[in-house]
Amino acid sequence: MSSYIIESNKKKSRLPARLDFAQSATGLLLGLFMWVHMMLVGSIILGKEMFYNVAKTMELAFLSPDGQGYPILVFFAAATISTLFITHALLGVRKFPISWKQHRIFRDQMQMMKHEDTNLWYVQVITGFIMFFAGSVHLYTMMSNPAGIGPYMSADRIVSGGMWPLYLVLLICVELHAIIGLYRLCLKWGWFTGKNPAQARKKLKAWKKRLSVFFLSIGILALLVFIVIGIKHRDNVGEKYVKKSQAAEQVEAAAGSAEETQ
Numbered sequence: 001m002s003s004y005i006i007e008s009n010k011k012k013s014r015l016p017a018r019l020d021f022a023q024s025a026t027g028l029l030l031g032l033f034m035w036v037h038m039m040l041v042g043s044i045i046l047g048k049e050m051f052y053n054v055a056k057t058m059e060l061a062f063l064s065p066d067g068q069g070y071p072i073l074v075f076f077a078a079a080t081i082s083t084l085f086i087t088h089a090l091l092g093v094r095k096f097p098i099s100w101k102q103h104r105i106f107r108d109q110m111q112m113m114k115h116e117d118t119n120l121w122y123v124q125v126i127t128g129f130i131m132f133f134a135g136s137v138h139l140y141t142m143m144s145n146p147a148g149i150g151p152y153m154s155a156d157r158i159v160s161g162g163m164w165p166l167y168l169v170l171l172i173c174v175e176l177h178a179i180i181g182l183y184r185l186c187l188k189w190g191w192f193t194g195k196n197p198a199q200a201r202k203k204l205k206a207w208k209k210r211l212s213v214f215f216l217s218i219g220i221l222a223l224l225v226f227i228v229i230g231i232k233h234r235d236n237v238g239e240k241y242v243k244k245s246q247a248a249e250q251v252e253a254a255a256g257s258a259e260e261t262q
């Protein structure tokens with residue numbers, strides 16, 4: 001009987017640790033995904049052709065006979081990320097202050113302690129809450145229209161589809177949330193902390209700042225480039241971008257058929 005009680009207590013006490021581990025693991029995967037995602041989206045800074053090539057490579061266009069790729073892969077990627085995103089959010093909700101009173105007590109303590117890492121936790125709660133809505137809209141768009149990624153189609157969505165305010169809010173939230181999350185993970189699991197924890201914390205903080213500035217700059221610049229393309233393309237919404245080499249072939253073919261008819 002007593003061994004049964006000890007056994008059941010053991011089981012009970014393991015659950016929070018397992019949930020914590022699952023939250024860390026899903027957070028790590030999402031944080032790393034976001035950095036890769038930002039670099040891929042940021043390719044628009046290098047031009048429309050570059051973004052088109054990146055998007056088509058992600059759709060494995062080099063394997064498809066017509067060179068158009070397999071947009072269904074975007075659907076599967078977005079569905080996988082959505083599953084991680086929802087799991088991570090549900091695990092995070094456990095730690096939210098659940099009433100206004102709890103929230104007030106936490107805010108009062110935060111002001112009293114003035115402890116930077118506690119403030120960072122609060123930033124994560126707020127950004128996580130906003131991302132739950134804004135991120136879901138974006139992921140749903142990617143799943144419902146997986147073939148709609150391209151320099152013109154993305155820019156049209158951002159300008160003519162009115163998505164830019166959502167992307168701006170999402171961008172700020174996701175970058176802050178991801179970098180704070182990865183910083184806290186390093187401290188929690190002792191990654192890159194070395195033998196002197198105080199010095200390591202300082203170094204990690206410096207990296208946190210550098211990486212935030214780097215990814216936020218790429219994100220904001222990419223958004224501005226999309227906005228400029230979208231404004232210029234306002235009168236041709238829906239038109240797809242044609243790769244330079246294909247456009248040249250089309251012009252040649254048109255010139256050839258014009259000569260034939262003369």
Ligand code: HEM
Binds near residue numbers: 078138139167168
């Ligand atoms: C596999 C899943 C995802 C795919 C395929 C994807 C794809 C894209 C694409 C193509 C864009 C360019 C704009 C557009 O075409 O609408 C974009 C922008 C953006 N995405 Fe995602 N995304 C994914 C997941 C996420 C997640 C989980 C988040 C954050 C919660 C996110 C945050 C953003 C932000 C903030 C922008 C605007 C970035 C900027 O313009 O600088 N994305 N995404």
